[in-house]
Amino acid sequence: MDVMERLRPSSYDEAARMLHEASARGNAAVVGSGSRDAWFPPARNPVAALDSAALCGIVRYTPADLTICVRAGTPLADVQAALGRERQRLPLDPWPQGTVGGLIASNDNGPLRTRWGGVRDALIGVRVALPNGEVARFGGDVVKNVAGYDLTKGYVGSAGAFGMIVEATFKVQPQPARSTCTALTGTLDAVATAWRTLRERALPFAAVEVVRTEDRWTLYALAEGDSVVVERLVRECGEAARTTGCATREAPPDEAAEHARKPAGARTWLRVGIPPAQTASMLASLAPDQHAVARPWVGIVEIFGEALGESDLTRILRDAVEARGHAHLRQADDDLRRLLGWWSIEQIEGGRTMFPMLKNALDPARHCNAGRTIYDQSE
């Protein structure tokens, strides 16, 4: 990748022109801040990389409409800061330095996925620079819109395969007035009973995370909202702790977030997605030196550590696939990578048929970020 040219378009039209010219010469890569670069297979032999850094800033923001339109190179942190000034937020919480374009393209979701859904639920429109030199707009600025195909969704998780996202519009929400995180600590069984009980009671926790802390497990339940809501949710946590025999305490705001950041610092990191009811058995199958952060109401389990070997990973991958789930080996050394590849998924045939349909429509020459998604590995 080091011989390639790095291009920084500063307008949408320029992005489309640069992408057009680059893809006429060969493969063109698209990059954001580069924070997740290592999570995907490298782009195949790019002659140029289009960098979104100069496509930065807020385009339109009317707080009363609860929507915001931003350029795709804007760091998520800047978007949140602008919203914060109006006491609003985008309920997405991956790495704040990452760009909005990278966030959409890698469809990464954090703890708030539990209550508010993921990128696909918040995103209502994109503008994209296409390899044919045109700028197209999908979706729009309004929260309900069924005019034409919802190709906006095709860009979620696209890893740049369908052109460069240059602008995005999101639904936003009022910032919660208060938030309190309660930690419940006990055996895995006790903690799992607690998260099931709380879920059955349909309690609107913003995030529910479970982590292994030494020989025990801790459940972090994030209560957000007006005081009356937070108080009620905290009370429910206390009740669940009592009936399950967990110890309970109020956790400092950053404690759960610190745990959520840990996988990214490990040598080996596997993200597993499974139907949520399988979370407890997946966690129970881990050896004590295999670290985990899980979102049990969603079905995301991040498994990481220094000691994760090929046989452990192979077993976890098999379990995930048997549970009709999927796994993404986000970080691994070269040996493991060679053995295990990047993804395991129960079935991908449907995607193998549909990916080329989107590709034919949006990047027929197949020069845009070639090789980065699960569906164009064999091309």
Place this chain on the structure above:
Amino acid sequence: MSEQPSSFIERLRTIVGDDGLFSEPQQLRLYMYDGSIDRALPIAVALPRTAEQVAGVVRLCHEEGVFLTPRGAGTGLSGGSIPLCGGVVLSTARMKAVLAVDTENQTVTVQPGLVNLDLTKHVAPLGFQYVPDPSSQGACTIGGNVAENSGGPHTLTGGVTTNHVLELELVLADGERVRIGSPAPDPPGPDFVGVVCGSEGTIAVVTQILCRIVRKTECVRTMLAAFDSCRAASEAVSAVIASGIVPTAMEMMDHPALSAIEAFSHAGYPVDAGAVLLLELEALREEVEDAAPRVVEICRANGASEVRVAQNDEEREALWKGRKKAFGAMGRIGPSYYVQDGVIPRTRLPEVLERVEQAARKVGLRVANVFHAGDGNLHPLILFDDHDPDQAKRAIAAGEEILRACVEAGGSITGEHGVGMEKRDYMVLQFPKATLAAFTAFRDACDPGHTLNPYKLLPSGLGCAEGGKRQKTMAQMQELAERNAAVGDAY
């Protein structure tokens, strides 16, 4: 077609069986319509029972180059299920089963012909609900909902159909069966399920759906606030949002709509009001009890002359009754109506509602508004006399003017009813050429022969040429109106 129709029909019959095929004219006539203004006669209606049969029908049509139009309950409001160029209608009426309920994972697996309300009824005894609730929920199907990406009064916080579908089984245009999405969150790669939702039966027939269900909320409070004008009511909507409260529903009805609704369903609405807002809060008991008085106060501060809060389920149902029967009620004030579905940013409501009024006045017609104010999703009902061909023309002209106003305000020509055949020529108002070219290229890539639901969704100049020329005769308009009124009465 390489064979005589009769032999084609015999081949269809071998796929779906004797009782799965209609080809008699009096049977076919029932499939000419949906809830919109166009109509066309199919050559046959296939009613498969299984996904294999669906695949068989689709493959046969693909091989023979016969057009195929999927159909749910035919409640669509944009002509989506009308077999515009003839061909076969594939009805999902015999695929109504709930295949699995998984309360632990909060999902239900259903066939596409299942009626929306039947899904909710099926899971209600277990304490669950399916969130998207179009006003047509007593008749429309989940397959139709997926194809239109339908919404309803409760989408403000709950989202629309796409937010409640996890996995789909499809039959593609060439008859290939595929599964996309996953029961597990965020499968790797692009969000194919999201792309298929709202594709209006033009890229695949949906044969199975894995839906998300949620536990019923602990507390619901419904209230009605009466205002002097739509402007005041619109300002109250923005003020509620600005206070940080996001109700699950904020529905508006203007004065003409109120009079019609009250005469029709005796819901007890204040008929003298210039506009009424129906607001619903759904949350934890404490939260509702905290927010409800604040909402009342905000409405009063914005000029509400009266605010009623339902004290029990009966009163709540009474408040909703009029709203749910609103379309059917229009017969009280006009022989017929033509409904639009434009969306605008919520803050532009007052000015765009004025433009709606002007558009109707310009052509000498009246308009009633019953709509999802919280989402900015307008439903202006342009009232006209279906015995007067000139009025029909004027109704359509006003409709176009309204859609222009929506696009100019930064909105969309359709929020939930779809483009179908009715709005395809308005797509150019909303999208640049590059977008329309991408839509067409996608359509071409999925279904090169455009045999699946032809002449829909794309501007007619870009879709397949000739043949599907739209006709808006008076007789059709009248039938539409009767049909709408009949469907409306049912809810």
